[in-house]
Amino acid sequence: MADRLLVTRRLPEAVERRAAAQYDALLNEGDVKLTSAELVERSRGAAAILCAPGDRLDAATVAALDASVKVVGTFSVGFDHVDAKALEARGIALVNTPDVLSVATAEITMLLLLAAARRAGEGERLLRAGLWTGWTPTQLIGRQVSGLRLGIYGMGSIGREVAAMARGFGMAVHYRNRRRLPAEMEAGAIYHESEDEFLGVCDVLSLNAPATPETTKWLNAARIEMLPEGAIVVNAARGALVDDEALIAALRSGRVSAAGLDVYDGEPKVHPGYLALENAVLLPHLGSATRTARDAMGHLALDGIAGVLAGERPANRVV
Structure with a gap:
């Protein structure tokens, strides 16, 4: 059975298509921003979470994540919205999307x-x-x-x-x-x-x-x-x-x-x-808003998640 992947926001079509093909993907088709409690609840049984900068994975949220979660990928280069130290303390990897944007x-x-x-x-x-x-x-x-x-x-x-x-x-x-x-x-x-x-x-x-x-x-x-x-x-x-x-x-x-x-x-x-x-x-945070960049970001995040779940250390792993 494929690993479960929680995707917290609507992502480019090609990225969602790949996520659905590789994983038991829980997509956010309505693109409704999840509260911390909703994120924790939807991630139960998931091996991975693919989040975005608007999601706040603070220490309390990380502490509440299910033991099934092995890796968090963020659809961004910056990860100040994620408590990386809290993830590291729980043995949960974090991957991001450097260079492609x-x-x-x-x-x-x-x-x-x-x-x-x-x-x-x-x-x-x-x-x-x-x-x-x-x-x-x-x-x-x-x-x-x-x-x-x-x-x-x-x-x-x-x-x-x-x-x-x-x-x-x-x-x-x-x-x-x-x-x-x-x-x-x-x-x-x-x-x-x-x-x-x-x-x-x-x-x-x-x-x-x-x-x-x-x-x-x-x-x-x-x-x-x-x-x-x-x-x-x-x-x-x-x-x-x-x-x-x-x-x-x-x-x-x-x-x-x-x-x-x-x-x-x-x-x-x-x-x-x-x-x-x-x-x-x-401007409303348009920095990476091109089809080329956003597709590349999604694929790189998925590459990193796949690498971690395969027991490897991908180049875009932060912790």
Whole structure:
């Protein structure tokens, strides 16, 4: 008899088809978000769970999981919604989906960067409201990104894809990372040892780091003050990296000229302070939302689950 697999959210058709072929799959055809209690109840007798970022597998939820559960796969690279230590303590493996969504997320980063710099959100709202009266020489003047210095905080696979795309727009790439990359991976990007030196050159700051205790609210008021006057901030990584009150205050004052955000602390809730800001471009977490990326994510998660259940240690195993 096939192992039982609980799939907590609706996934791309090809991924669900494979899950149903390989497992006794419990699919969420209505795509209704499960409560922790519902997730625990539906996972009884399951060997594996395939969850998504909206699912909170905190310590209490993990403690309540059935002894049958051997592995949890998350349909994401980040796993801050899962208590990995609690899983490890119970001997439950965790697999994720690294690398396969890097290009798609980098594209969204560049979209946010360009839209924020060129005031695209303001322009679209003006047009849709029927308020555009025609071209004028001084209307919605933004910033040309070519020649600007892009600072990337977190030079992992997504950060490196952003760097490659930014070079195509004639941007100079600087970065801050836990450690310096080999020269061939830097591809000419300039590494900075100190935060103040790094932030001081960021005409545009792109946040591409994971959410960890060390990076939570990393972009705070003190670090914003280190940015050049009128810098642009882009975040397509995790909302927890930003101190919302500090960024909103900087956007209101013009200390930060614009921001492009695809992720939010506590999403789907969005800090209401952003909503009234004309200089904030806001997207609903679209980073990996391409057919290519989402299919690849699902297949990689299923590969990892299958590997664990077969007694192997797949490359995408986290714990």
